[in-house]
Amino acid sequence: GNSVTQMEGPVTLSEEAFLTINCTYTATGYPSLFWYVQYPGEGLQLLLKATKADDKGSNKGFEATYRKETTSFHLEKGSVQVSDSAVYFCALSYLNTNAGKSTFGDGTTLTVKP
Amino acid sequence: DGGITQSPKYLFRKEGQNVTLSCEQNLNHDAMYWYRQDPGQGLRLIYYSQIVNDFQKGDIAEGYSVSREKKESFPLTVTSAQKNPTAFYLCASSPQAGSYEQYFGPGTRLTVT
Numbered sequence: 001g002n003s004v005t006q007m008e009g010p011v012t013l014s015e016e017a018f019l020t021i022n023c024t025y026t027a028t029g030y031p032s033l034f035w036y037v038q039y040p041g042e043g044l045q046l047l048l049k050a051t052k053a054d055d056k057g058s059n060k061g062f063e064a065t066y067r068k069e070t071t072s073f074h075l076e077k078g079s080v081q082v083s084d085s086a087v088y089f090c091a092l093s094y095l096n097t098n099a100g101k102s103t104f105g106d107g108t109t110l111t112v113k114p
Numbered sequence: 115d116g117g118i119t120q121s122p123k124y125l126f127r128k129e130g131q132n133v134t135l136s137c138e139q140n141l142n143h144d145a146m147y148w149y150r151q152d153p154g155q156g157l158r159l160i161y162y163s164q165i166v167n168d169f170q171k172g173d174i175a176e177g178y179s180v181s182r183e184k185k186e187s188f189p190l191t192v193t194s195a196q197k198n199p200t201a202f203y204l205c206a207s208s209p210q211a212g213s214y215e216q217y218f219g220p221g222t223r224l225t226v227t
Contacts, residue, residue: 034215036218042221044216044218045218104157105156107155
């Protein structure tokens with residue numbers, strides 16, 4: 001079956017540091033890939049997505065590139081802020097198949113210190 | 115504003131009682147989902163529904179039940195048969211089954227003692 005593996009956390013960085021959170025996946029065909037963010041006590045919000053190989057998703061300074069050759073979708077940000085502290089989930093799903101179900105990674109907790 | 119609402123935010127119940135968690139959306143989405151999240155863990159799918167009056171079991175449906183009588187509502191009942199019901203429950207929806215991303219509600223934290 002499909003699976004998503006994320007870099008284990010927690011990750012602690014100082015403000016303005018560079019962020020990378022690794023995500024790799026196992027799936028057949030051509031899934032769409034997503035990063036969601038969850039702030040404390042809240043639901044998940046879509047951060048960015050990519051729907052085909054070599055697509056780059058970007059939002060709020062975060063970026064991730066869909067790499068089919070390495071089955072990866074690593075999340076990056078050049079300069080993190082305290083407000084970026086949250087749990088980040090990598091996920092995949094397929095358009096028009098599998099009832100729209102998504103497969104989520106276990107989440108990576110990011111703490112940014114001033 | 116359109117969105118998904120879950121109520122209440124916090125819910126406390128005694129062991130042996132059934133409890134129903136509310137999920138309402140005004141996004142006109144066809145598909146709705148229930149997930150369970152335990153501390154430090156990812157999301158596990160409980161039930162999902164692609165259309166009104168139809169729903170399917172997810173990966174951990176035992177001890178839970180749902181209904182989908184209206185497009186905008188997808189309540190989840192946690193029954194006394196669920197062995198470890200204390201968790202954070204998230205409801206989500208998407209425009210149609212097979213659509214790309216899911217939209218999440220704020221969650222309900224259920225504590226059973």
